[in-house]
Amino acid sequence: MAANTSSIAPxxxxxxxxxxxxxxxxxxxxxxxxxPFFQPYHLIIVQDGDPTKTIKVPPGFDYELYNRNDxxxxxxxxxxxxxxxxxxxxxxxxMVSKKKYIFTIxxxxxxxxDPSGKAINALEQHIKNLLCPSTPxxxxxxxxxxxxxxxxxxxxxxxxxxxxxxxxxxxxxxxxPDYDAxxxxxxxxxxxxRYVDTxxxxxxxxxxxxxxxxxxxxxxLIGPAMYFGLMGDGQxxxxxxxxxxxxxxxxxxDHMGLGIKTGLPYIYHSKASNPFVNLRKEYKGIFWQEDIIxxxxxxxxxxxxxxxxxxxxxxxxxxxxxxxxxxPYFDKLADAMVTWIEAWDELNPAGxxxxxxxx
Amino acid sequence: MAANTSSIAPxxxxxxxxxxxxxxxxxxxxxxxxxPFFQPYHLIIVQDGDPTKTIKVPPGFDYELYNRNDxxxxxxxxxxxxxxxxxxxxxxxxMVSKKKYIFTIxxxxxxxxDPSGKAINALEQHIKNLLCPSTPxxxxxxxxxxxxxxxxxxxxxxxxxxxxxxxxxxxxxxxxPDYDAxxxxxxxxxxxxRYVDTxxxxxxxxxxxxxxxxxxxxxxLIGPAMYFGLMGDGQxxxxxxxxxxxxxxxxxxDHMGLGIKTGLPYIYHSKASNPFVNLRKEYKGIFWQEDIIxxxxxxxxxxxxxxxxxxxxxxxxxxxxxxxxxxPYFDKLADAMVTWIEAWDELNPAGxxxxxxxx
Numbered sequence: 001m002a003a004n005t006s007s008i009a010p011x012x013x014x015x016x017x018x019x020x021x022x023x024x025x026x027x028x029x030x031x032x033x034x035x036p037f038f039q040p041y042h043l044i045i046v047q048d049g050d051p052t053k054t055i056k057v058p059p060g061f062d063y064e065l066y067n068r069n070d071x072x073x074x075x076x077x078x079x080x081x082x083x084x085x086x087x088x089x090x091x092x093x094x095m096v097s098k099k100k101y102i103f104t105i106x107x108x109x110x111x112x113x114d115p116s117g118k119a120i121n122a123l124e125q126h127i128k129n130l131l132c133p134s135t136p137x138x139x140x141x142x143x144x145x146x147x148x149x150x151x152x153x154x155x156x157x158x159x160x161x162x163x164x165x166x167x168x169x170x171x172x173x174x175x176x177p178d179y180d181a182x183x184x185x186x187x188x189x190x191x192x193x194r195y196v197d198t199x200x201x202x203x204x205x206x207x208x209x210x211x212x213x214x215x216x217x218x219x220x221l222i223g224p225a226m227y228f229g230l231m232g233d234g235q236x237x238x239x240x241x242x243x244x245x246x247x248x249x250x251x252x253x254d255h256m257g258l259g260i261k262t263g264l265p266y267i268y269h270s271k272a273s274n275p276f277v278n279l280r281k282e283y284k285g286i287f288w289q290e291d292i293i294x295x296x297x298x299x300x301x302x303x304x305x306x307x308x309x310x311x312x313x314x315x316x317x318x319x320x321x322x323x324x325x326x327x328p329y330f331d332k333l334a335d336a337m338v339t340w341i342e343a344w345d346e347l348n349p350a351g352x353x354x355x356x357x358x359x
Numbered sequence: 360m361a362a363n364t365s366s367i368a369p370x371x372x373x374x375x376x377x378x379x380x381x382x383x384x385x386x387x388x389x390x391x392x393x394x395p396f397f398q399p400y401h402l403i404i405v406q407d408g409d410p411t412k413t414i415k416v417p418p419g420f421d422y423e424l425y426n427r428n429d430x431x432x433x434x435x436x437x438x439x440x441x442x443x444x445x446x447x448x449x450x451x452x453x454m455v456s457k458k459k460y461i462f463t464i465x466x467x468x469x470x471x472x473d474p475s476g477k478a479i480n481a482l483e484q485h486i487k488n489l490l491c492p493s494t495p496x497x498x499x500x501x502x503x504x505x506x507x508x509x510x511x512x513x514x515x516x517x518x519x520x521x522x523x524x525x526x527x528x529x530x531x532x533x534x535x536p537d538y539d540a541x542x543x544x545x546x547x548x549x550x551x552x553r554y555v556d557t558x559x560x561x562x563x564x565x566x567x568x569x570x571x572x573x574x575x576x577x578x579x580l581i582g583p584a585m586y587f588g589l590m591g592d593g594q595x596x597x598x599x600x601x602x603x604x605x606x607x608x609x610x611x612x613d614h615m616g617l618g619i620k621t622g623l624p625y626i627y628h629s630k631a632s633n634p635f636v637n638l639r640k641e642y643k644g645i646f647w648q649e650d651i652i653x654x655x656x657x658x659x660x661x662x663x664x665x666x667x668x669x670x671x672x673x674x675x676x677x678x679x680x681x682x683x684x685x686x687p688y689f690d691k692l693a694d695a696m697v698t699w700i701e702a703w704d705e706l707n708p709a710g711x712x713x714x715x716x717x718x
Contacts, residue, residue, distance in 0.1 A: 115474070138566055138567070138568075138652070139561050139565050139566065139567035139568075139621075140567075140568075141529065141531065141568060141570070141621050142531070142536060142551065143555060147553075149549065149550070149552060149553060150553070151536070151538060151542055151546065151549065152542065153536065153537050153538060153539075153568050154537050154538055154539040154542075154568060154570070154598065154602070154641075155568030155570075155599070155601075155602040155605075156539075156568055157648050157649055157652045158645065158648075158649070159649050160652070170500065172500065172501070177501060177509075177510070178500075178512050179510060179511075179512060179513055180513040180514070180515075183510055183511065183513075187510065190508065190510065192501065192509070193508060194506075194508060194509070194556055194557075195556070196502060196555060196556050196557045197553060197554070197555050197556070198553075198557065200559075202498050202562075203561075203562050203564070203565035204564075204565070205562070205563075205564045205565070206497070206498050206562035206563070206564070206565065207497055207498065208497070208498035208499075208500060209497075209498075209499075209500060209512050209513060209514030209515055210514075211500070211512070211513070211514075239513065240514070242514075243513070243514040246514075262498075262500050282513075286517065289514070289516050289517075290516055290517070290518050293497070293516045293519070
């Protein structure tokens with residue numbers, strides 16, 4: 001684990017309350033491009049591959065770097081729940097962070113411009129999204145009522161205008177859209193050029209495909225459910241890490257009375273991944289998903305699940321019971337979900353007792 | 360009832376399948392402004408006030424005009440279900456139309472410009488919305504997957520990509536937003552200047568506030584549920600006509616496997632209505648709404664309800680049973696809902712038998 005403290009005076013809000021988690025950095029331009037926005041914050045880099053390879057971080061950034069050896073040392077046998085050779089390992093960073101807010105971004109995501117040509121400060125928009133309530137109980141046709149120039153429209157019940165605390169802010173991508181391998185193969189040249197100037201709440205009871213490329217969340221509210229599963233080396237599946245986390249988080253947010261927003265901010269996704277490699281990673285998921293989605297649509301968490309940890313353990317039991325028959329992988333995944341919570345609580349003892357209602 | 364046939368060659372698609380319904384025309388500029396877009400279509404004007412007053416329609420439009428005397432003559436005692444001195448009377452036009460698609464618009468809504476300055480053909484966008492499927496079962500983060508340059512994103516289950524037939528297209532408003540009286544009073548100067556370039560499906564199980572200012576629907580799919588209730592003259596409430604229709608339509612669409620889209624197209628809403636007058640019309644609704652919304656959130660329609668008419672009659676029974684205790688108004692409204700369906704079926708005998716599964 002390397003460390004380096006920035007000498008630049010930190011300016012933006014929440015400086016001491018937010019960590020930026022990056023699964024790996026293969027591109028030296030990445031941090032240079034984000035420097036004006038990221039430099040005031042602390043970075044946690046979780047190296048997804050060979051620990052003997054060196055990740056170069058340009059001077060001036062305040063960061064920690066964890067490779068596989070660090071993960072093994074810190075978690076011991078519980079390190080088995082953290083994926084290897086896959087960007088899903090980023091969730092280890094969520095666990096070791098001590099901050100309230102997390103922003104995670106892929107190293108092929110650059111600063112996008114808004115339609116006026118201005119560089120978009122993605123982090124600032126995520127913070128705005130997280131700091132104002134969500135509206136999961138009723139749809140507002142003018143979208144986020146907390147944005148300047150907007151409000152709740154006629155017919156929106158007054159008792160529901162308090163909304164719900166926002167746990168997750170899901171940002172989008174210009175240029176290369178986040179398509180699955182079959183869609184990539186069919187539409188190799190499609191680029192997302194449409195800047196949709198909105199943020200909205202995913203309604204209660206509705207699932208969505210959460211992408212980990214450009215994602216922020218409130219670690220205190222939902223952190224223990226932000227597990228990216230078992231992907232990559234030794235696993236039969238890839239590219240479902242963020243999806244799995246999103247489905248788990250959504251049913252837990254719905255149960256706990258928390259909100260999830262999607263829309264702004266955009267980043268510029270520079271590089272399409274190889275659709276043939278993606279197809280190999282995804283193809284089991286394409287089948288399994290047809291059982292996974294009805295499973296999550298029908299999950300009921302009992303009243304006794306009053307913390308995210310309790311919800312997550314209950315969910316792991318239901319995964320084992322109902323999805324293991326789809327494939328033995330889910331039996332292993334259900335065990336890893338439990339290991340993840342054990343590791344989380346070990347590294348976050350205060351949060352664990354608080355989240356478990358003991359404090 | 361007056362009639363006049365346009366001599367202009369009709370061009371846009373669906374010319375013979377769409378009627379434009381306007382509750383009244385107080386503003387001579389209204390039709391002139393819309394002429395390039397509306398002239399190829401047939402208009403049905405439902406005069407909302409004094410039948411002795413004359414509504415002037417500029418030459419070149421193909422239209423029918425109905426005043427209260429016409430409604431009374433056509434419906435006899437059943438005319439009681441059609442509101443008087445309120446724009447809710449527009450739903451009479453839905454009933455007398457023989458077309459598959461309806462577009463309804465208020466006479467203070469003008470042609471808006473998109474961010475490039477181009478006049479927006481609202482009708483064309485509504486038709487696009489209605490002709491491609493909705494996605495009520497899972498949220499697509501790039502919004503409408505059927506728009507050019509968009510698609511279903513990674514993680515969207517393939518079995519759900521067929522979507523659902525679109526029954527309703529709910530358009531939005533630039534300039535004066537559709538606020539309730541309290542919000543109008545608090546924010547008299549707020550204007551909606553944000554053009555959000557998207558169309559999205561309201562997910563299954565989620566209610567929304569449907570505004571009648573700029574609305575299109577598939578009459579064959581959902582027409583009999585598009586009843587605008589009892590408002591205006593002799594009624595204790597106003598400005599909840601479109602809301603009521605929206606809530607009824609939403610639960611019926613959810614039950615029948617139909618979709619509702621909101622977003623584009625925008626119109627330019629020119630004139631804020633008087634907030635003091637609005638407060639008088641709305642204030643009972645503001646209280647009642649707190650019971651109405653939980654009612655609609657919990658409505659369950661039995662499997663036997665296989666047509667919109669059957670759903671609507673069942674809904675009227677549940678309104679009588681559960682909302683009459685809120686106010687005797689709902690007892691009257693429940694009866695009017697039955698009368699509406701009787702009148703609809705009388706004027707649409709083929710549709711009635713088809714919709715009731717007899718054909």
